[in-house]
Amino acid sequence: MSFMQQHDDILLYVIVGVYEWEREAVRPLVFDLLLESPHPLNLSRPLIEQRITEWLAPCSYRLLEALAEYLAQCMLSEWQCSRVVLGIEKPGALGDIARVGIRITRNTQMCDHMQQVRQTPSSDLAC
16 A cells, blocks of 8 residues: 655655856745655645745755755655655746746665765766
């Protein structure tokens, strides 16, 4: 049996972007997540928002993809999920276009491989 928990439209402010002007101030990001686990998670929305904020505090990623990888690994390890589906959207990133974003799915089988990737020195993969 699998337990699922979904939280959509979590609005948090983060420094993220490739261009220097994007990195001068925090920008809004919208997070959607689906957590799957063999045991009940019982994570409240305020707790999820708090933990994501704490994970993001020391970080200033250039790419949404790298940010998503980092957060998915945090969720898999700390919350002991078997699967995480994480969507991140950047409102107004391309002017008149409402949102651009990504969606990734990660599971515990990928966790070991990604632990090695996270240790790779790169400005896009590390905080």
